[in-house]
Amino acid sequence: MENLDFNQHTSKKYNQELEKIRSSLLVMGGMVEKQVKKAVEALVEGKSKMAKKVIKKDLGVNAMEVQIDEECTQIIAKRQPAASDLRLVYSIIKSITDFERIGDEAEKIAKCASFLIDENYLGNYSHEFMKLYQLVAINLNQTLNALARLDAEEALTIAKKDEIVDLAFERLNNDIIRNMTTEPTKLNLLLRLSWSAKALEKIGDHTTNICEYIIYLVKGKDVRHLDINTIKEEYF
Amino acid sequence: MENLDFNQHTSKKYNQELEKIRSSLLVMGGMVEKQVKKAVEALVEGKSKMAKKVIKKDLGVNAMEVQIDEECTQIIAKRQPAASDLRLVYSIIKSITDFERIGDEAEKIAKCASFLIDENYLGNYSHEFMKLYQLVAINLNQTLNALARLDAEEALTIAKKDEIVDLAFERLNNDIIRNMTTEPTKLNLLLRLSWSAKALEKIGDHTTNICEYIIYLVKGKDVRHLDINTIKEEYF
Numbered sequence: 001m002e003n004l005d006f007n008q009h010t011s012k013k014y015n016q017e018l019e020k021i022r023s024s025l026l027v028m029g030g031m032v033e034k035q036v037k038k039a040v041e042a043l044v045e046g047k048s049k050m051a052k053k054v055i056k057k058d059l060g061v062n063a064m065e066v067q068i069d070e071e072c073t074q075i076i077a078k079r080q081p082a083a084s085d086l087r088l089v090y091s092i093i094k095s096i097t098d099f100e101r102i103g104d105e106a107e108k109i110a111k112c113a114s115f116l117i118d119e120n121y122l123g124n125y126s127h128e129f130m131k132l133y134q135l136v137a138i139n140l141n142q143t144l145n146a147l148a149r150l151d152a153e154e155a156l157t158i159a160k161k162d163e164i165v166d167l168a169f170e171r172l173n174n175d176i177i178r179n180m181t182t183e184p185t186k187l188n189l190l191l192r193l194s195w196s197a198k199a200l201e202k203i204g205d206h207t208t209n210i211c212e213y214i215i216y217l218v219k220g221k222d223v224r225h226l227d228i229n230t231i232k233e234e235y236f
Numbered sequence: 237m238e239n240l241d242f243n244q245h246t247s248k249k250y251n252q253e254l255e256k257i258r259s260s261l262l263v264m265g266g267m268v269e270k271q272v273k274k275a276v277e278a279l280v281e282g283k284s285k286m287a288k289k290v291i292k293k294d295l296g297v298n299a300m301e302v303q304i305d306e307e308c309t310q311i312i313a314k315r316q317p318a319a320s321d322l323r324l325v326y327s328i329i330k331s332i333t334d335f336e337r338i339g340d341e342a343e344k345i346a347k348c349a350s351f352l353i354d355e356n357y358l359g360n361y362s363h364e365f366m367k368l369y370q371l372v373a374i375n376l377n378q379t380l381n382a383l384a385r386l387d388a389e390e391a392l393t394i395a396k397k398d399e400i401v402d403l404a405f406e407r408l409n410n411d412i413i414r415n416m417t418t419e420p421t422k423l424n425l426l427l428r429l430s431w432s433a434k435a436l437e438k439i440g441d442h443t444t445n446i447c448e449y450i451i452y453l454v455k456g457k458d459v460r461h462l463d464i465n466t467i468k469e470e471y472f
Contacts, residue, residue, distance in 0.1 A: 062461040069458070073326055080316040090309055093326075097333055177427065184420045191413065222306070225298040 004084050004150055004218060014079050018088060021071050025092050028064045028099050029144045035061065035106035036140065036203060040133045043113035043196060044126045051117065054110035061103035065096050084217075091217035095147075098206040098213075102140070105199040105206075112192040112199075121189045125176065129197065132168045136200050139165065140207050147210070152218035152236060155211040159228045165204035172197050240320050240386055240454060250315050254324060257307050261328050264300045264335050265380045271297065271342035272376065272439060276369045279349035279432060280362045287353065290346035297339035301332050320453075327453035331383075334442040334449075338376070341435040341442070348428040348435075357425045361412070365433065368404045372436050375401065376443050383446070388454035388472065391447040395464045401440035408433050 006018045035054055042051035072093050075081060081089050139158050146154040176194045180187055212224050219236045242254045271290055278287035308329050311317060317325050375394050382390040412430045416423055448460050455472045 059461070066458055066460060073322060076312060076326075077318050077322055082313050086309060086313055090312075090329075093329060094333070097330070177423065180416065181420045181423050184417045187413065187417050222302055224302060225295070 006085065006088060011079075017071070017075055017079065018085060021068060021075065021092055022088065024064070024068050024071065025095060025099070026144065026148055028061065028068065028096060029147065031057075031061055031064065032099050032102045032106065033137075033140055033144065035103055036109070036133075037137065039106040039109035039113065040129070040200075042110055043116065044130060046113075046117050048114065048117045051110040051113040055107055055114075058103050058107040061100060065100040068092065068096050084220075087217045087220060091213040095210050095213050098209045102203050102206045105203050108199045109196045112196045115192050116189060119189055121186070123179075123186075123189065123193060125172070125193055128172050128175070129193070132165070132172055132197060132200050135161075135165050135168055136204050136207070139204060143207050143210050143214070146214055150214070150218050152215045153233050155214035155218075156223075156228070156231060156233065159208045159211040159215075162204050162208045163229070165201060169197055169201035169204075242321065242324060247315075253307070253311055253315065254321060257304060257311065257328050258324070260300070260304050260307065261331060261335070262380065262384055264297065264304065264332060265383065267293075267297055267300065268335050268338045268342065269373075269376055269380065271339055272345070272369075273373065275342040275345035275349065276366070276436075278346055279352065280366060282349075282353050284350065284353045287346040287349040291343055291350075294339050294343040297336060301336040304328065304332050320456075323453045323456060327449040331446050331449050334445045338439050338442045341439050344435045345432045348432045351428050352425060355425055357422070359415075359422075359425065359429060361408070361429055364408050364411070365429070368401070368408055368433060368436050371397075371401050371404055372440050372443070375440060379443050379446050379450070382450050386450070386454050388451045389469050391450035391454075392459075392464070392467060392469065395444045395447040395451075398440050398444045399465070401437060405433055405437035405440075 006022065007015045009015050009018075035057060038050055039054045041047060042054060072089050075089055079085070139161055142154065142158050145151070146158065173194055176190050176197065180190045183190070208228070209224075212222075215221060215223050215236075221236065223231060242258065243251045245251050245254075271293060274286055275290045277283060278290060308325050311325055315321070375397055378390065378394050381387070382394065409430055412426050412433065416426045419426070444464075445460075448458075451457060451459050451472075457472065459467060
């Protein structure tokens with residue numbers, strides 16, 4: 001496997017360009033991480049203004065997607081990247097779509113939060129909801145670290161943990177659905193809780209996708225659609 | 237705007253490679269279109285075997301995504317595409333993600349179909365559900381045509397129609413939710429219907445994304461995250 005040093009080109013400008021898209025991606029990742037955190041805080045702690053801010057700030061996430069995409073096309077056109085440089089650009093092109101959709105899911109949670117706050121209902125779910133959020137948030141945070149350090153082994157470990165997120169979501173969602181039958185008058189509120197939980201689960205899916213792109217970037221192997229639990233580090 | 241003739245390179249092989257990824261994308265598009273059709277047919281007509289086939293066939297869609305991605309990286313590495321060639325490759329890289337996710341949504345509908353068939357329940361929704369499906373199916377089919385003919389104006393027209401899909405979904409979903417309160421014993425069945433309707437709405441969103449990539453490919457303008465209804469053809 002070749003050396004993953006994106007600072008090795010004779011053109012200083014090229015080094016800078018690759019560094020710029022990498023750091024832009026990390027900035028975008030940090031931005032959506034914060035969006036998710038604030039959306040959940042708005043939901044669990046009933047912060048109406050915070051929910052509105054999250055919804056407004058999604059425009060900033062969208063703008064970053066367009067900007068980084070533009071920078072990536074520029075690099076392909078001008079620099080004709082090959083080998084690991086090409087994998088870097090390719091992984092970034094793919095990852096920004098997932099980061100942008102994580103932003104969309106945060107926006108959805110914030111919209112549900114607004115609805116639930118207006119109805120003055122949060123139910124008894126805040127504890128279980130926070131537990132699900134924490135699983136998702138840890139994975140997302142570790143993914144950003146793995147991206148910064150180009151750590152494929154770590155990315156593989158995180159991807160394997162998505163199963164735990166799925167199980168936690170199923171448990172919480174089944175509980176919410178059970179309550180819908182016993183408290184049909186609260187159906188509209190419980191549906192919003194269910195949608196918010198689903199949004200967290202989808203953030204987990206997007207995080208896994210990004211982990212797969214990190215593995216591709218570092219190791220040159222496309223592990224999408226493989227059973228991630230059967231992949232061992234020796235596979236690389 | 238330059239001539240969009242992907243057959244103009246002095247290298248015959250390069251022409252063939254670009255043609256190949258274009259036609260592979262169209263094959264993948266046709267494949268997911270059929271998956272959606274069969275998933276809905278399974279749901280509405282209670283065809284259990286068909287639902288199972290759709291679920292199984294999603295693996296084929298996934299495999300196509302990986303294969304086309306691989307071909308795109310090869311072209312970038314070997315051919316150093318520029319201008320419209322680069323936009324073609326870029327649009328394909330982006331579009332296959334959306335096609336793959338349309339495949340995922342078809343799989344979701346097929347899973348809901350399996351559940352509903354087992355419970356021997358389809359409810360009174362088949363008519364409304366088919367109406368929503370038809371709106372989505374027409375847009376998807378026209379998008380594939382616009383992609384084949386590289387027709388940006390048509391892509392813009394289709395993207396504008398997604399609003400109608402959203403409204404039809406909202407109407408159907410509100411109706412399903414209303415019934416949940418009056419028939420709480422059927423909650424689990426009604427939830428599956430709601431998830432299936434949501435899957436159709438998301439297929440509409442992915443179709444819109446692909447339309448935006450067609451516009452980018454043909455016109456070189458990134459219209460994502462703009463208010464599509466304010467864009468006139470003169471904008472190009």
